[in-house]
Amino acid sequence: MRIRLVGALVALALVSAAPALAQDARYLGSAACAECHEKQYENFQKYAKKAKSSHSIQIMASDLTKDEVRECYGCHTTGYGQPGGFKSFDETPELGHAGCEVCHGPGSTHVEEGGDPSLIKGTLNIKDCEHCHNEERVGTFNFKPMLYGGAH
Template sequence: MVFMVAFFVAVGMTSQGRTNSGQYVGSEACAECHEKEYNNYKKYSKKAHSGESVKMMAGDLTRQELEECFECHMTGFGKPGGFVGFTETPQMAEAGCETCHGPGYDHIEAGGDPELIKAKLELADCERCHNPERVAAFDFKPLLFGGAH
């Protein structure tokens, strides 16, 4: 009986789009509904090319150092559907939409439900990557809108 109740609750949540899969889908999936933002991101944002910098430096870094770079420069590194490697998941080899807005699968599956994505960003969201230590080391200049919005 408990199993059936749990099953129906889980199925009901899925059909209403209230899941929390944490699944990443890549920026191109966002472009289907957010074409203007996606085009601005690709054209103006340095984040759209962040994987290239890491790729150029990869030979000089230890695996641990490289993974630290992946945390911010790649989309969803170490998470479901996220960046695995340049060959396996080249579409995730950038700091894409989901790097700031969170995993998009549930948002998309629920027809764009705004409750299933971080729509309104704050400076604190940027500070996960653009923190004082990194700003000092790399002369980062956090931009809340970063070219996409």
């Protein structure tokens, strides 16, 4: 029961924590960021556990109910439960990990408008991380935010 309650709260927090930028923006996946943000993308792929967060779900899935697995998607995939976000590993594999757009918001309008910085959340702070990395998870997983870990 606790997992379901936490999952519901996380899903609510994700929807409310998503940057309110361009309303028609779609999620593209982290690879779409690489063209203009090559160094950040390379660091993300190399150092961020988030870049491979789908592996955790796939490893644990056989021990969880379908509802519990869906609750994992809220923090381990990109845009789950939001328009244009992760649906499944088959349908939206490019969103199957917690990528750039989890923190920076859906990137389609940012890309389409030539990298207009007002169409993406550029400056992040620790509060942006806390919708998934709350105090309980920090202690459990020894969370080190990428804000301070070299991804940017």
